[in-house]
Amino acid sequence: MRQRVDALGLGDIADKLDARERLSLEDGVRLFECPDLLALGWLANREREKRHGGRTYYNFNIRLEATNVCVASCLFCSFARLKPGDPGSYTMSLEQTWDKLRERAHQPLTEIHVVNGLHPDLPFEYYTEMLRGFKQIRPGIHLKCFTAVEIAFFADLYGMSDEQVLRELQAAGLDSLPGGGAEIFAERVRRKICHDKCGSDRYLDIHRTAHRLGMRSNVTMLYGHIETKEERVDHMLRARALQDETGGFQAFIPLAFHPDNNQMRKLPAPSATETLRVHAVSRLVLDNIPHVKAFWIATGVEVAQLALWFGVDDLDGTVQEEKIYHMAGARTPEAMTTSAIRRLIRVAGREPVERDTLYNVVIGPDAPDEAPALVQ
Numbered sequence: 001m002r003q004r005v006d007a008l009g010l011g012d013i014a015d016k017l018d019a020r021e022r023l024s025l026e027d028g029v030r031l032f033e034c035p036d037l038l039a040l041g042w043l044a045n046r047e048r049e050k051r052h053g054g055r056t057y058y059n060f061n062i063r064l065e066a067t068n069v070c071v072a073s074c075l076f077c078s079f080a081r082l083k084p085g086d087p088g089s090y091t092m093s094l095e096q097t098w099d100k101l102r103e104r105a106h107q108p109l110t111e112i113h114v115v116n117g118l119h120p121d122l123p124f125e126y127y128t129e130m131l132r133g134f135k136q137i138r139p140g141i142h143l144k145c146f147t148a149v150e151i152a153f154f155a156d157l158y159g160m161s162d163e164q165v166l167r168e169l170q171a172a173g174l175d176s177l178p179g180g181g182a183e184i185f186a187e188r189v190r191r192k193i194c195h196d197k198c199g200s201d202r203y204l205d206i207h208r209t210a211h212r213l214g215m216r217s218n219v220t221m222l223y224g225h226i227e228t229k230e231e232r233v234d235h236m237l238r239a240r241a242l243q244d245e246t247g248g249f250q251a252f253i254p255l256a257f258h259p260d261n262n263q264m265r266k267l268p269a270p271s272a273t274e275t276l277r278v279h280a281v282s283r284l285v286l287d288n289i290p291h292v293k294a295f296w297i298a299t300g301v302e303v304a305q306l307a308l309w310f311g312v313d314d315l316d317g318t319v320q321e322e323k324i325y326h327m328a329g330a331r332t333p334e335a336m337t338t339s340a341i342r343r344l345i346r347v348a349g350r351e352p353v354e355r356d357t358l359y360n361v362v363i364g365p366d367a368p369d370e371a372p373a374l375v376q
Protein backbone atom coordinates (compact mmCIF):
# COMPACT_ATOMS: atom_id res chain seq x y z
CA MET A 1 0.00 0.00 0.00
CA ARG A 2 2.90 2.36 0.69
CA GLN A 3 3.88 2.09 -2.99
CA ARG A 4 0.34 2.97 -3.97
CA VAL A 5 0.50 6.04 -1.68
CA ASP A 6 3.81 7.06 -3.30
CA ALA A 7 2.35 6.58 -6.78
CA LEU A 8 -0.52 8.89 -5.82
CA GLY A 9 2.03 11.59 -4.96
CA LEU A 10 1.21 11.38 -1.23
CA GLY A 11 4.54 9.84 -0.11
CA ASP A 12 5.60 13.11 1.56
CA ILE A 13 2.40 13.10 3.65
CA ALA A 14 3.00 9.48 4.70
CA ASP A 15 6.56 10.47 5.67
CA LYS A 16 5.29 13.38 7.74
CA LEU A 17 2.83 11.10 9.54
CA ASP A 18 5.62 8.59 10.23
CA ALA A 19 7.75 11.40 11.65
CA ARG A 20 4.75 12.69 13.70
CA GLU A 21 4.91 15.99 11.84
CA ARG A 22 1.81 18.10 11.43
CA LEU A 23 -0.14 18.23 8.21
CA SER A 24 -0.74 21.64 6.64
CA LEU A 25 -3.83 23.15 5.03
CA GLU A 26 -2.44 22.20 1.65
CA ASP A 27 -1.78 18.59 2.77
CA GLY A 28 -5.36 18.31 3.99
CA VAL A 29 -6.71 19.58 0.66
CA ARG A 30 -4.52 17.12 -1.26
CA LEU A 31 -5.93 14.29 0.88
CA PHE A 32 -9.47 15.41 0.02
CA GLU A 33 -8.50 15.36 -3.67
CA CYS A 34 -6.95 11.89 -3.52
CA PRO A 35 -8.93 9.68 -5.93
CA ASP A 36 -7.93 6.48 -4.14
CA LEU A 37 -10.22 6.10 -1.14
CA LEU A 38 -8.58 2.88 0.03
CA ALA A 39 -5.12 4.47 0.12
CA LEU A 40 -6.56 7.33 2.17
CA GLY A 41 -8.25 4.83 4.47
CA TRP A 42 -4.98 2.94 4.89
CA LEU A 43 -3.22 6.12 6.02
CA ALA A 44 -6.04 7.05 8.43
CA ASN A 45 -6.28 3.51 9.80
CA ARG A 46 -2.57 3.55 10.67
CA GLU A 47 -3.15 6.66 12.78
CA ARG A 48 -6.24 5.15 14.37
CA GLU A 49 -4.44 1.93 15.28
CA LYS A 50 -1.39 3.80 16.64
CA ARG A 51 -3.72 5.49 19.13
CA HIS A 52 -6.39 2.87 19.85
CA GLY A 53 -5.44 -0.47 18.24
CA GLY A 54 -8.76 -2.13 17.33
CA ARG A 55 -10.66 -0.62 20.28
CA THR A 56 -13.95 1.02 19.38
CA TYR A 57 -15.77 3.07 21.98
CA TYR A 58 -19.47 3.56 22.59
CA ASN A 59 -21.48 5.03 25.42
CA PHE A 60 -24.69 4.02 27.20
CA ASN A 61 -26.48 7.36 26.85
CA ILE A 62 -29.77 9.09 26.16
CA ARG A 63 -30.48 12.16 24.07
CA LEU A 64 -32.95 14.85 25.07
CA GLU A 65 -34.15 17.83 23.07
CA ALA A 66 -36.29 19.73 25.59
CA THR A 67 -37.62 22.32 23.13
CA ASN A 68 -37.52 22.89 19.38
CA VAL A 69 -38.55 26.54 19.63
CA CYS A 70 -35.58 28.40 18.18
CA VAL A 71 -35.03 32.02 17.18
CA ALA A 72 -32.14 31.13 14.85
CA SER A 73 -32.83 30.45 11.18
CA CYS A 74 -30.11 27.96 10.15
CA LEU A 75 -30.86 26.89 6.58
CA PHE A 76 -29.89 23.25 7.21
CA CYS A 77 -32.16 22.74 10.22
CA SER A 78 -35.37 20.70 10.00
CA PHE A 79 -35.91 20.58 13.76
CA ALA A 80 -36.47 24.21 14.78
CA ARG A 81 -39.83 26.00 14.99
CA LEU A 82 -39.67 29.76 15.25
CA LYS A 83 -42.26 30.53 17.90
CA PRO A 84 -44.01 28.76 20.74
CA GLY A 85 -47.39 27.71 19.33
CA ASP A 86 -46.13 27.26 15.74
CA PRO A 87 -47.33 23.92 14.29
CA GLY A 88 -45.00 21.16 15.44
CA SER A 89 -43.38 23.24 18.17
CA TYR A 90 -42.96 21.79 21.65
CA THR A 91 -41.39 22.70 24.97
CA MET A 92 -41.23 20.08 27.71
CA SER A 93 -42.07 20.92 31.29
CA LEU A 94 -39.24 20.22 33.75
CA GLU A 95 -41.20 17.21 35.04
CA GLN A 96 -41.34 15.85 31.48
CA THR A 97 -37.56 16.22 31.07
CA TRP A 98 -36.96 14.47 34.39
CA ASP A 99 -39.41 11.70 33.42
CA LYS A 100 -37.11 10.87 30.49
CA LEU A 101 -34.51 9.87 33.06
CA ARG A 102 -36.93 8.29 35.54
CA GLU A 103 -38.27 6.07 32.72
CA ARG A 104 -34.75 4.66 32.29
CA ALA A 105 -34.21 3.80 35.97
CA HIS A 106 -33.51 0.16 34.97
CA GLN A 107 -30.71 1.10 32.53
CA PRO A 108 -27.05 1.56 33.59
CA LEU A 109 -26.81 4.86 31.67
CA THR A 110 -23.75 7.02 32.20
CA GLU A 111 -24.64 10.13 30.17
CA ILE A 112 -27.48 12.44 29.15
CA HIS A 113 -26.81 14.58 26.09
CA VAL A 114 -29.12 17.62 25.97
CA VAL A 115 -29.42 19.99 22.98
CA ASN A 116 -32.21 22.53 22.59
CA GLY A 117 -33.52 25.21 20.29
CA LEU A 118 -32.79 28.81 21.29
CA HIS A 119 -36.05 29.55 23.13
CA PRO A 120 -36.64 33.29 23.65
CA ASP A 121 -39.00 33.12 26.68
CA LEU A 122 -37.75 30.51 29.13
CA PRO A 123 -36.04 31.70 32.34
CA PHE A 124 -32.43 30.71 33.01
CA GLU A 125 -33.71 28.69 35.99
CA TYR A 126 -35.41 26.30 33.54
CA TYR A 127 -31.95 25.07 32.56
CA THR A 128 -30.29 25.15 35.99
CA GLU A 129 -33.28 23.37 37.58
CA MET A 130 -33.29 20.79 34.78
CA LEU A 131 -29.67 19.92 35.58
CA ARG A 132 -30.26 19.89 39.36
CA GLY A 133 -33.25 17.58 38.87
CA PHE A 134 -31.23 15.15 36.74
CA LYS A 135 -28.51 14.94 39.38
CA GLN A 136 -31.09 14.44 42.12
CA ILE A 137 -32.69 11.56 40.23
CA ARG A 138 -29.33 10.03 39.35
CA PRO A 139 -26.36 11.59 41.16
CA GLY A 140 -23.73 9.65 39.16
CA ILE A 141 -24.97 10.62 35.68
CA HIS A 142 -22.73 12.77 33.45
CA LEU A 143 -24.52 15.84 32.07
CA LYS A 144 -23.24 16.71 28.59
CA CYS A 145 -25.56 19.60 27.83
CA PHE A 146 -25.95 22.77 25.75
CA THR A 147 -23.87 23.62 22.70
CA ALA A 148 -21.63 26.69 22.70
CA VAL A 149 -24.34 28.33 20.58
CA GLU A 150 -26.83 27.86 23.42
CA ILE A 151 -24.32 29.17 25.96
CA ALA A 152 -23.80 32.35 23.86
CA PHE A 153 -27.58 32.74 23.51
CA PHE A 154 -28.11 32.42 27.28
CA ALA A 155 -25.40 35.02 27.93
CA ASP A 156 -27.03 37.53 25.57
CA LEU A 157 -30.59 36.80 26.71
CA TYR A 158 -29.98 36.85 30.45
CA GLY A 159 -27.33 39.62 30.45
CA MET A 160 -24.40 37.53 31.66
CA SER A 161 -20.91 36.85 30.35
CA ASP A 162 -20.27 33.50 28.64
CA GLU A 163 -18.08 32.53 31.61
CA GLN A 164 -20.79 33.42 34.14
CA VAL A 165 -23.30 31.23 32.27
CA LEU A 166 -20.85 28.33 32.22
CA ARG A 167 -20.03 28.74 35.93
CA GLU A 168 -23.70 28.82 36.93
CA LEU A 169 -24.55 25.79 34.82
CA GLN A 170 -21.50 23.97 36.20
CA ALA A 171 -22.65 24.77 39.75
CA ALA A 172 -26.04 23.25 38.83
CA GLY A 173 -24.41 20.03 37.63
CA LEU A 174 -23.15 20.57 34.06
CA ASP A 175 -20.17 18.26 33.43
CA SER A 176 -19.22 18.85 29.78
CA LEU A 177 -20.30 20.48 26.52
CA PRO A 178 -21.36 18.62 23.37
CA GLY A 179 -19.83 19.71 20.07
CA GLY A 180 -22.93 20.89 18.20
CA GLY A 181 -23.26 24.28 16.56
CA ALA A 182 -19.79 24.36 15.00
CA GLU A 183 -21.10 23.76 11.45
CA ILE A 184 -18.25 25.21 9.33
CA PHE A 185 -16.08 27.84 10.98
CA ALA A 186 -15.35 29.78 7.74
CA GLU A 187 -17.22 33.08 7.93
CA ARG A 188 -18.26 32.88 4.24
CA VAL A 189 -20.25 29.71 4.93
CA ARG A 190 -21.63 30.84 8.29
CA ARG A 191 -22.97 34.04 6.73
CA LYS A 192 -24.94 31.95 4.24
CA ILE A 193 -26.20 29.01 6.30
CA CYS A 194 -26.43 30.25 9.90
CA HIS A 195 -25.94 34.01 9.93
CA ASP A 196 -27.91 34.76 13.11
CA LYS A 197 -26.22 32.54 15.64
CA CYS A 198 -22.91 32.75 17.50
CA GLY A 199 -19.85 33.08 15.25
CA SER A 200 -16.82 30.78 15.11
CA ASP A 201 -14.53 32.85 17.33
CA ARG A 202 -17.12 32.94 20.08
CA TYR A 203 -17.90 29.21 19.65
CA LEU A 204 -14.21 28.42 20.11
CA ASP A 205 -13.83 30.89 22.96
CA ILE A 206 -16.72 29.30 24.87
CA HIS A 207 -15.01 25.91 24.53
CA ARG A 208 -11.74 27.54 25.65
CA THR A 209 -13.50 28.90 28.76
CA ALA A 210 -15.23 25.57 29.46
CA HIS A 211 -11.85 23.81 29.27
CA ARG A 212 -10.34 26.38 31.65
CA LEU A 213 -13.19 25.71 34.10
CA GLY A 214 -12.28 22.01 34.04
CA MET A 215 -14.90 20.76 31.61
CA ARG A 216 -14.20 18.61 28.54
CA SER A 217 -16.03 19.03 25.24
CA ASN A 218 -16.39 17.80 21.67
CA VAL A 219 -16.26 19.64 18.37
CA THR A 220 -18.36 18.85 15.29
CA MET A 221 -18.21 19.73 11.57
CA LEU A 222 -21.29 19.78 9.35
CA TYR A 223 -20.18 18.69 5.87
CA GLY A 224 -21.71 17.99 2.50
CA HIS A 225 -23.47 21.28 1.75
CA ILE A 226 -21.85 24.45 0.33
CA GLU A 227 -18.43 24.21 1.97
CA THR A 228 -15.20 23.79 -0.02
CA LYS A 229 -12.39 21.35 0.72
CA GLU A 230 -10.25 24.27 1.92
CA GLU A 231 -12.99 25.35 4.31
CA ARG A 232 -13.23 21.84 5.76
CA VAL A 233 -9.49 21.72 6.43
CA ASP A 234 -9.53 25.29 7.77
CA HIS A 235 -12.27 24.16 10.19
CA MET A 236 -10.10 21.29 11.38
CA LEU A 237 -7.08 23.56 11.79
CA ARG A 238 -9.04 26.04 13.94
CA ALA A 239 -10.10 23.15 16.22
CA ARG A 240 -6.51 21.83 16.25
CA ALA A 241 -5.14 25.24 17.26
CA LEU A 242 -7.50 25.49 20.23
CA GLN A 243 -6.65 21.94 21.22
CA ASP A 244 -2.95 22.92 21.27
CA GLU A 245 -3.87 25.61 23.80
CA THR A 246 -6.21 23.68 26.10
CA GLY A 247 -6.20 19.92 25.39
CA GLY A 248 -9.90 19.91 26.34
CA PHE A 249 -11.48 18.40 23.22
CA GLN A 250 -12.15 14.69 23.47
CA ALA A 251 -13.66 13.91 20.08
CA PHE A 252 -14.05 15.38 16.61
CA ILE A 253 -17.39 14.49 15.04
CA PRO A 254 -18.03 15.05 11.32
CA LEU A 255 -21.79 15.33 10.75
CA ALA A 256 -23.22 14.49 7.31
CA PHE A 257 -25.74 17.04 6.04
CA HIS A 258 -29.29 15.62 5.76
CA PRO A 259 -31.40 17.53 3.22
CA ASP A 260 -35.04 16.59 4.01
CA ASN A 261 -37.49 19.23 5.26
CA ASN A 262 -35.11 22.18 5.38
CA GLN A 263 -34.23 25.18 3.24
CA MET A 264 -31.24 23.45 1.63
CA ARG A 265 -33.33 20.47 0.46
CA LYS A 266 -32.26 20.92 -3.17
CA LEU A 267 -28.74 19.75 -2.26
CA PRO A 268 -28.01 16.03 -2.42
CA ALA A 269 -26.93 14.24 0.76
CA PRO A 270 -23.20 13.42 0.84
CA SER A 271 -22.34 9.95 -0.43
CA ALA A 272 -20.98 7.09 1.68
CA THR A 273 -17.57 7.52 0.03
CA GLU A 274 -17.53 11.22 0.94
CA THR A 275 -18.41 10.31 4.52
CA LEU A 276 -15.49 7.86 4.71
CA ARG A 277 -13.19 10.45 3.17
CA VAL A 278 -14.16 13.19 5.67
CA HIS A 279 -13.65 10.90 8.67
CA ALA A 280 -10.28 9.71 7.29
CA VAL A 281 -8.95 13.23 6.63
CA SER A 282 -10.15 14.31 10.10
CA ARG A 283 -8.06 11.55 11.71
CA LEU A 284 -5.01 12.58 9.68
CA VAL A 285 -5.21 16.35 10.21
CA LEU A 286 -6.33 16.33 13.86
CA ASP A 287 -3.20 14.83 15.37
CA ASN A 288 -4.00 16.19 18.84
CA ILE A 289 -7.67 15.25 19.32
CA PRO A 290 -7.78 11.72 20.73
CA HIS A 291 -11.01 10.42 19.19
CA VAL A 292 -12.80 10.65 15.84
CA LYS A 293 -16.46 9.77 16.21
CA ALA A 294 -18.88 8.54 13.54
CA PHE A 295 -22.36 9.46 14.76
CA TRP A 296 -24.12 6.32 13.49
CA ILE A 297 -27.51 8.06 13.46
CA ALA A 298 -26.11 10.43 10.80
CA THR A 299 -23.82 8.11 8.81
CA GLY A 300 -26.05 5.04 8.84
CA VAL A 301 -25.01 1.87 10.66
CA GLU A 302 -23.23 0.18 7.75
CA VAL A 303 -21.16 3.24 6.83
CA ALA A 304 -20.28 3.66 10.53
CA GLN A 305 -18.97 0.07 10.49
CA LEU A 306 -16.82 0.80 7.44
CA ALA A 307 -15.61 4.04 9.02
CA LEU A 308 -13.98 1.94 11.76
CA TRP A 309 -11.33 1.19 9.08
CA PHE A 310 -11.12 4.84 7.96
CA GLY A 311 -9.88 6.55 11.12
CA VAL A 312 -12.92 6.27 13.40
CA ASP A 313 -12.66 4.78 16.91
CA ASP A 314 -15.95 5.94 18.48
CA LEU A 315 -19.62 5.45 17.59
CA ASP A 316 -21.34 7.74 20.14
CA GLY A 317 -23.85 5.48 21.86
CA THR A 318 -27.30 4.09 22.40
CA VAL A 319 -28.92 7.56 21.88
CA GLN A 320 -32.44 6.12 22.41
CA GLU A 321 -34.43 9.11 21.07
CA GLU A 322 -33.25 11.50 18.38
CA LYS A 323 -35.11 14.28 16.61
CA ILE A 324 -32.66 16.54 14.76
CA TYR A 325 -31.59 13.93 12.18
CA HIS A 326 -34.88 12.07 11.95
CA MET A 327 -36.75 15.29 11.13
CA ALA A 328 -34.09 15.85 8.42
CA GLY A 329 -34.69 12.46 6.80
CA ALA A 330 -32.38 10.01 8.62
CA ARG A 331 -33.52 6.44 8.05
CA THR A 332 -31.44 4.93 10.84
CA PRO A 333 -33.20 3.59 13.94
CA GLU A 334 -33.57 6.13 16.76
CA ALA A 335 -32.02 3.84 19.35
CA MET A 336 -29.64 0.96 19.64
CA THR A 337 -29.13 -1.44 22.54
CA THR A 338 -25.63 -1.90 23.94
CA SER A 339 -25.67 -5.55 22.86
CA ALA A 340 -26.50 -4.52 19.27
CA ILE A 341 -23.70 -1.92 19.27
CA ARG A 342 -21.19 -4.45 20.61
CA ARG A 343 -22.24 -6.93 17.95
CA LEU A 344 -22.00 -4.46 15.06
CA ILE A 345 -18.50 -3.46 16.20
CA ARG A 346 -17.47 -7.10 16.60
CA VAL A 347 -18.71 -8.14 13.15
CA ALA A 348 -16.87 -5.17 11.63
CA GLY A 349 -13.67 -6.73 12.98
CA ARG A 350 -13.10 -4.35 15.90
CA GLU A 351 -13.15 -4.62 19.72
CA PRO A 352 -16.12 -3.01 21.50
CA VAL A 353 -15.38 -0.96 24.62
CA GLU A 354 -18.16 0.71 26.57
CA ARG A 355 -16.88 4.03 27.92
CA ASP A 356 -18.26 6.80 30.06
CA THR A 357 -18.21 10.37 28.73
CA LEU A 358 -14.60 10.87 29.87
CA TYR A 359 -13.47 7.63 28.17
CA ASN A 360 -13.07 5.61 31.38
CA VAL A 361 -13.73 1.97 30.48
CA VAL A 362 -17.11 0.68 31.71
CA ILE A 363 -17.13 -2.70 29.91
CA GLY A 364 -13.93 -3.90 28.26
CA PRO A 365 -13.53 -5.75 24.95
CA ASP A 366 -13.25 -9.17 26.59
CA ALA A 367 -16.67 -9.12 28.24
CA PRO A 368 -19.07 -11.63 26.66
CA ASP A 369 -21.51 -10.07 24.20
CA GLU A 370 -25.15 -10.81 24.87
CA ALA A 371 -27.42 -11.67 21.95
CA PRO A 372 -28.50 -8.37 20.37
CA ALA A 373 -31.77 -7.21 21.92
CA LEU A 374 -34.12 -4.73 20.30
CA VAL A 375 -35.24 -3.15 23.57
CA GLN A 376 -32.97 -2.39 26.50
Ligand code: V47
Binding pocket: 076, 077, 078, 115, 177, 178, 179, 180, 181, 182, 183, 218, 219, 220, 222, 253, 255, 256, 257, 258, 259, 260, 262, 295, 316, 324, 325, 328
Ligand atom coordinates in the same frame (compact mmCIF):
# COMPACT_ATOMS: atom_id res chain seq x y z
O1 V47 B 1 -25.23 21.50 15.59
C1 V47 B 1 -28.67 20.04 12.33
C2 V47 B 1 -26.38 19.28 13.10
C3 V47 B 1 -25.91 19.19 15.30
C4 V47 B 1 -28.80 18.97 10.47
O2 V47 B 1 -20.92 16.20 21.02
C5 V47 B 1 -27.61 18.64 11.09
O3 V47 B 1 -21.00 14.05 21.25
C6 V47 B 1 -27.08 17.25 9.37
O4 V47 B 1 -23.92 18.26 17.58
N1 V47 B 1 -28.20 17.54 8.70
C7 V47 B 1 -26.40 18.63 16.62
N2 V47 B 1 -26.75 17.79 10.56
C8 V47 B 1 -25.87 17.22 16.84
C9 V47 B 1 -24.51 17.23 17.47
C10 V47 B 1 -23.87 16.02 17.99
C11 V47 B 1 -24.21 14.78 17.50
C12 V47 B 1 -23.58 13.65 18.03
C13 V47 B 1 -22.67 13.76 19.04
C14 V47 B 1 -22.34 15.00 19.55
C15 V47 B 1 -21.36 15.11 20.67
C16 V47 B 1 -22.92 16.15 19.01
O5 V47 B 1 -26.64 18.57 14.27
C17 V47 B 1 -26.13 20.65 15.00
C18 V47 B 1 -25.93 20.66 13.49
O6 V47 B 1 -24.58 20.76 13.18
N3 V47 B 1 -27.55 19.33 12.22
N4 V47 B 1 -29.47 19.83 11.26
C19 V47 B 1 -29.09 18.39 9.18
N5 V47 B 1 -30.20 18.70 8.50
